[in-house]
Amino acid sequence: MSLIRKIKDYYKNSKSVLFTTPSHSQGNFIPSTAKDMLGEKFYKCDFSEIDGFDNLRAPEGILKRLQDKIAYIYGSKYSFMLTNGSTSGIIAAMLATLKEKDNVLIARNCHISVYNGLVLTGAKPIWFLPDYDEKWGIFKGITADIVKKHLDKNNNIKALIITSPTYEGVFSDINKISEICKVKGIVLIVDEAHGAILNFSKYKNKSALQQNADIVIHSLHKTAGAPNPCALIHISKNSKISPNKVQAALNLINTTSPSYALLTAIEASVLYLESAKGRKHINKLLEEIESFIKKLPKDIEIYNNDNDITKILIKSKSINAERFSELLNTQYNIEEEYTNKKSMLFITGIGTDKTKLNKLNKAIKNISQTTDIQEPEKNDNILQIDVPQALYTPREAFFLAKEITSKANAIGKISGETIMKYPPGIPILLPGETISKEIANEIENLEILTI
Numbered sequence: 001m002s003l004i005r006k007i008k009d010y011y012k013n014s015k016s017v018l019f020t021t022p023s024h025s026q027g028n029f030i031p032s033t034a035k036d037m038l039g040e041k042f043y044k045c046d047f048s049e050i051d052g053f054d055n056l057r058a059p060e061g062i063l064k065r066l067q068d069k070i071a072y073i074y075g076s077k078y079s080f081m082l083t084n085g086s087t088s089g090i091i092a093a094m095l096a097t098l099k100e101k102d103n104v105l106i107a108r109n110c111h112i113s114v115y116n117g118l119v120l121t122g123a124k125p126i127w128f129l130p131d132y133d134e135k136w137g138i139f140k141g142i143t144a145d146i147v148k149k150h151l152d153k154n155n156n157i158k159a160l161i162i163t164s165p166t167y168e169g170v171f172s173d174i175n176k177i178s179e180i181c182k183v184k185g186i187v188l189i190v191d192e193a194h195g196a197i198l199n200f201s202k203y204k205n206k207s208a209l210q211q212n213a214d215i216v217i218h219s220l221h222k223t224a225g226a227p228n229p230c231a232l233i234h235i236s237k238n239s240k241i242s243p244n245k246v247q248a249a250l251n252l253i254n255t256t257s258p259s260y261a262l263l264t265a266i267e268a269s270v271l272y273l274e275s276a277k278g279r280k281h282i283n284k285l286l287e288e289i290e291s292f293i294k295k296l297p298k299d300i301e302i303y304n305n306d307n308d309i310t311k312i313l314i315k316s317k318s319i320n321a322e323r324f325s326e327l328l329n330t331q332y333n334i335e336e337e338y339t340n341k342k343s344m345l346f347i348t349g350i351g352t353d354k355t356k357l358n359k360l361n362k363a364i365k366n367i368s369q370t371t372d373i374q375e376p377e378k379n380d381n382i383l384q385i386d387v388p389q390a391l392y393t394p395r396e397a398f399f400l401a402k403e404i405t406s407k408a409n410a411i412g413k414i415s416g417e418t419i420m421k422y423p424p425g426i427p428i429l430l431p432g433e434t435i436s437k438e439i440a441n442e443i444e445n446l447e448i449l450t451i
């Protein structure tokens, strides 16, 4: 029986009177403003672990069966539902596979949750910068050669953490990278937060789950239509990672009161993706994006590099990206995901329809036709600065005392703070790393905390 069915049955058939949390008593009390916004049903789905409703910390019943179904649908060995985002999945993957002082190779264009995982595990990061695409101002995918080069230089690597696809839809060569990792006994963790619908589309083979990564993490809220922060963590079929270890790690960091409303949303999203209707829906989305791309004016270039086109990355040949974005925002009320100095990123997902895409297309056409300001493109150097030298691991740095100093005085000292380029949230300087003159110069208007 599905979780949704079980909740419906409870209201239809159950005679039990609950003296349990949550205190709203299945919607018996709801503040009127919340009722207005969220509706009664949200509260009616909100249970604790009452009889028959299982326990997400040690699932044996209905939640276990739902997770098994999700594993079957995604083709994984084990899947776990997350009601605290990919952030919790990434941290749990690290806690399940790394311990203090373990070396972990990490592509620097990772999400900040990887840094949080380093503080919690005490593992030692060996960072590398992926190749940079100057034309678009984004990082390129990671090749097997890059991974080989870093593994040849560094011994005793326990795990490798890669983001694929990236925020901008760029894939890494997970197939070859996972082969290398398997030979060397390295755990491969892939942050596929942006790829929860890949498995149900023409990109299926690009998913790290089909390419033997050990652990893969998906945000269902980013592309698959679930609310924030529904997500999944999977152990792939050929992985030796122990599901018990992942469960123990999840239990260490997660609430003991997972939202059953979010669990029902996870069930509904995954079952929809798997259904014939869901697959058709995703195909249609891709077709509509292809048609959107075809209709773009000649002046607009689209990033086209075997990438996931649900992330639409474009640039104008004549108008600089920051100016273009300003016009879109102010004159057309269109907000993009982010704009860097070279390009603009528009994120689509299961809720994006033709009307929305047509509005964007029209606005882009109008701006291209009517604007003759041809400001030159600028360079963005900050993402290309070499990874700073680290004197402390993230965990050591986290617990050290810190003080505030001026930017001028900070040069040569050790950062006590994380400086990120946001979006996409890529770390430039992490606690424990040395503040070089080059970095201080690139960071504007900053008061730096030092340790």
Ligand SMILES: Cc1ncc(COP(=O)(O)O)c(C=O)c1O
Residues within 6 Å of the ligand: 084, 085, 086, 087, 088, 110, 111, 113, 163, 166, 167, 191, 193, 194, 219, 229, 230, 231
């Ligand atoms: C690449 C990447 N990984 C992980 C995350 C965290 O995902 P969540 O919001 O589901 O915790 C994000 C969020 O922006 C992300 O962009």
